[in-house]
Amino acid sequence: MPRFSVIVPTHGVAGRLAQALDSVLTQSFGDFELIPVCDAPDSPAGTVAAAYAARDSRVAPVHSPPSGGLSAARNTGMAAASGTYLLFLDGDDDLVPGALGALDAELRADTDVLYFGHERVHWWEGESSRPPLDKDPEIIGVYAPAWSAAYRRAFLTEHRLTFPGGHFTDAGWGGLVTLATERAAVLHTVCVRHHLRRQGRRLNAPGEHQFEVLDQVESVLTRAAEQTVSAAKSHALFGQLFALVLKTAAHPTRVPARRRRAFFRRAGRLYRRHRPAGFRPPPGSLGVQHRLLAIGAYSAFRALRGTNQTAAKAAQRVPRPRMLRTRALYATHLRRPLDENLAVYCAYWGRGYACNPAAIHAKARDLAPHIRSVFLVEPEAVAALPKGIDHAVIGSRRSWEVLARAKYLINNANFADDVVKRPGSVHVQTQHGTPLKKMGVDQSTYPVVAAATGSFSKLLTRVDRWDYNLSSNRHSTRMWERAFPGTYEALEYGYPRNDVYYTATADDVARVRARLGVPEGRTALLYAPTHRDYSTGFEARLDLEAFCEEIGEDFVVLLRAHYFYDEGDRRGSSGRIIDVTGHRSSEDVCLAADALITDYSSIMFDYANLDRPIVVYADDWEIYRETRGVYFDVMEAPPGPVARTPQDLARVFTEGSYADPTSTALRARFRERFCQFDDGRAAERVVRRVLLGEPPEAIPPVVPLAERLPAPAASTLVRS
């Protein structure tokens, strides 16, 4: 008996069926049967399903004529199912990778129904959304589509639950299930990606079939009357069902105009007959509708509906004044003189206190205490700011004020397009990495990334604001000149954020490791893959669990995905993967790691400062090079051994070549080329030159590479 039976109705979605079936068959949790329900063996979907069945014995198609509709299809699938738990997946939806595993882990032996999260994906227009699962699991009921829960089969058989015929079967089903459920649970993880119909659900189309929602409601209420239900549950269920009914009744088009009164009348009769004792209508407009329904006042209901619609339309037309006010405010502040002692900092479009701007900020507090510093951050980042950092939320009045008045503006990306460069102000572009991939206008011939860049003219107007552009090696200086043509001065001072690699002590390293939860005595490998522009969404390129398994107990992996993906938890179950994607400071993570694995992330240039082993995992270098564009061939001059397959990569660690003399020699050449100006004093140089206005000749020269002493790695401590 398999753990899950996944029942997939396929009518009308043959084209997308392969994706749905693949999403199930590629689940890492494999104990399931997959039951596509097709119109007929020779229907388009039937052929697809048959091909899958021939390949994979877990696929067992069944057939249900289209005349029976969705409910018959699901019931046919249910009758054929033998799994402990049933899942209904629409033929044009997908299971999220890892969904079955997550469900399996969450299910207890006695759970009747487990509701789970889902994502609503628009075909093209509009953003995806994730409806919250914030209700009591016992009464999620009619709101949950049938495909958003796992049902214990024995529970369904025991209560003889099947999908009621006709339209709106999910509502009836949800109601009936709610009535029968004793033990429901909720898993907040997103398990299904639901593709919204481009032209709307057929259920929402106007027509006579809208009356069938009343049939569904009636069947649920009738069943409720036959059994004893707790007051809480029956009140909640009644409220939900009539919210559904009233939504249809109030909708401007669903019920044909000449039939609206009849619909309302029948709904009113149902309402009065089945209203549970002690039921209190909800507050607000919906409550008023409840009362009108109870007394059958259709004319009043119609008037109320008209008023609501007019009010909603009027509200839409009211302009949102906030933008205009801040604009005007900014313009006003621009007329005031520059504040000579004010500096504004921002890193990664407001993601927090990080990178070069943070390092300069910290140094400025020491060396130029007379300068007031304000860090700009997005609202989400405020909580994570270190104590004592004066900050302003991007878009707030204060942020516009300081942007207008500050003499110094320091950023590792760019300020909003609306920010003007005032005469006398000093804009410092710190950059946030050494360019391997093409940047700026050099991206223009690569549509894959040009698509995301937006207007190149606008980019250059932003570049025109720069006075200084920071560089940590000659290569960068040259490439910035191509990528960002402008009249700024290149400051070959090194990256301030990398100073810490020369100033941190063994204690600092130990502290960071403890904070990240690196077990004592293990070798910590930092895995930091970069983003692939040729597709949207995160693609796991390496099975980290399998990798950990292969390389043995001595290692743990610190996973740092590109900052585009710092949501969710990819910790895995073995406990050997520590997800540090959300950690504020890349530098901390680097200090903690004994070696780095990356593909083409610019973190390799920074990490090279620590002079610890680096391994390049380049499984798609040719694709990356051709579609993204690169400035040099990292395969020819890599910072360490290069692995092209997961097996190669594991071997590099099991055989120890990640830290052998060849690796060291490659790294030495790499360091010479790319750690050129990073000597631990970059922030000081920037502060003295830019904020204190010292002449270029007074700035301390770069310490030669041979004389620099990087922070010690933890593993060397263990050995000594």
Added chain:
Amino acid sequence: MPRFSIIVPVFKVQGFLAECLDSVLEQSYTDLELIAVDDCSPDGCGAILDEYAARDPRVRVLHLPENVGLGRARNAGMPYATGDFLFFLDSDDTLTPGALRAIADRLDETADPEDPDVLVFDYARTYWWGGTRRNVLARVLLEAGDGTFRAAEHPEILELLMVVWNKVYRREFVEREGFAFPPGYYEDTPWTFPVMLSAERIATLDRICLAYRQRRQGNILSTTSRKHFDIHDQYERVFAFLDSRPQLASWRPYLHRKMGEHCLDILSKPDRLPESDKGEFFRLTAALFRKHRTAEPVPRELRVLEGGFTRYRAQQQADRLGKELGRRGQQVRKAAATRVKRGWSAVHEHRSPDPNLAVYSAFSHRGVLGDPAAVYHKAREIAPHIRGVWVVRGEEEAALLPDGVEHVLLDSLRYRQVTARATYFVNNVNWPGTLVKRPGSVHVHTHQGTPLKYMAADLLNKPGARHGFDVPQMLRRADRWDYSLVANRHSELVWDRAYPCHFTSLRSGSPRNDVLVRARPKDGSAVRARLGIPADHRVVLYAPTRRDYARGGHIDRIDLARFADDLGEGHTLVVRLHPSLADGPARGMGLSELHRRKVVVDATDEPHVEDLMLASDVLVTDYSALMFDYANLDRPIVLHTDDWGAYAASRGAYFDITADAPGHVAGSYRELAWLFASGAWRDEDAARLRAGFRARFCEFDDGRAAERVVRTLMLGEKAEEPAPAVPVPAQAGHDVLASS
């Protein structure tokens, strides 16, 4: 002694220099020396040059002790040159791949009785924002003919951009004449005119050999300065040269005019001269113009130089005003015309739809082509009561229509009338958004081929492929389809998924392929004769597709000259680029030149791709949908898929063509060459692969597709069940070809 001495003056280009040097040193033609002149560049250029010199013995570096400017830096390099030809390459420009080979070949072609003095070649501008544009006067190079000439014989050659870097110069000629670059801006002028006018033998090469980088102009990078005043001195030098060569005196009026035009052009550009200096510039120009006046009448547009600056200003303003008024007038006229047309549509929409009227269009109204053409012809045959009208883009396309084809021009009043009343709409691309679907009308979408690459809604997660491509609009337009024609079940599933709209798939087969399925062996001979291919040659049709990961869509994945050479005697390589690349710079990168030299046949302009398929013996492609149609001929297909990873990642693909291929798959050019050299391209494995591919993708193509469409949709036969029974896969096609 090398063939080419490439002299590269270097100043403040550290970001671009390596790319420039690489483009020279990585040329397939290696007989060259590179003389880099470091014009005391303050940045890292000197170090980069030394690095290259240490690596490659062909590189020689001169470090100048002080900055002397572009022209004199070139002069400094010249004495060191030992090659037959001098090539002055600017250090932020690049040579295109294969450029020197093409130049060398062309020089050899014109070397009788001796090397030409100058060879002028074509270039493309590459802009900082990513665009590439071909030199607009490229045709001049072609029109100059195969032989050599003097400037007087083809004076248009002087209309090309007067720059030093689009030519190579015979070193002995330059030394004999003592040409050198003057100091200052516009140093190209007093070099180019004397050189071109003195050259006894000029040759041309219509091939893009150089990419001229247009760095960002305007804004604060603007080159506004008084340096532009140098132009007057430069023309004085040109006139002094004329004085020293009495035999060239006849050129004086020409140069006089040129000078006037050039200076006025500089004056009118907003970013060249400081506003306060414009008056002075004008006066100096006018003085120069008077000084060198000839007996010839002054052209109208230069007469302004005979008046004062004030008059010049006034005329400028008047011109600008005139243009603006013209633009406004046009806007008003256009708006009025749109309103009239809309009204006209409305009038006809009040009348009932005409059940016997069908409108056809193909490939954005380019003519009687593709599936719609096949349906049209069949409808005329078996449903003659239905009047078929074609929509074409413009008069040019209309002129090319076959006799007896009724047509309307896009957006004309007749177009409005016809589209308002027609019942049947047949197209292989979407109708324009302005066409509103009337209830009762029947829209038939034929598609253009079997989909391998992602289409429409599936591009959602492919940012490169959907860049600049309005998918939501496309889906809204597809909402008008009633029937989608499919040639196999794969397509049926894909269209279902890619176009989440309401349409019915008609398992008809592709009407355009009827002619392929019913092909007879002699069918291609007329086309061969027209293309000048010997009857006994084996014809290899090479049809690569677009790349979504490269701007412009074109990448040369194969060295065509080498491929043609490797195929050897008795073969003709016919190349057809994707039609969308026909007008861009793609063909200028070598294809046209190879076509001229009869190394390959460039068939990109052939309107009917079916003709080419019929005329060929084997198809070589990468991922073009042409392969699905070609499979109907049951002739060998070879795939060259060296960038499948990048292609699939950037565009997306519905299946792995390298795993389910119609024939042998070459992952590199070497493998491709081997497949042909060894004869493996048509071995048993190839036939087996093809058979599997045909079974899957030629499923409904049985030679009766057009008939099925007309009978089902227009004649209403089997109306109750639009999808015909699954036909036997291409049985007829098998027989016809088997007997050949």
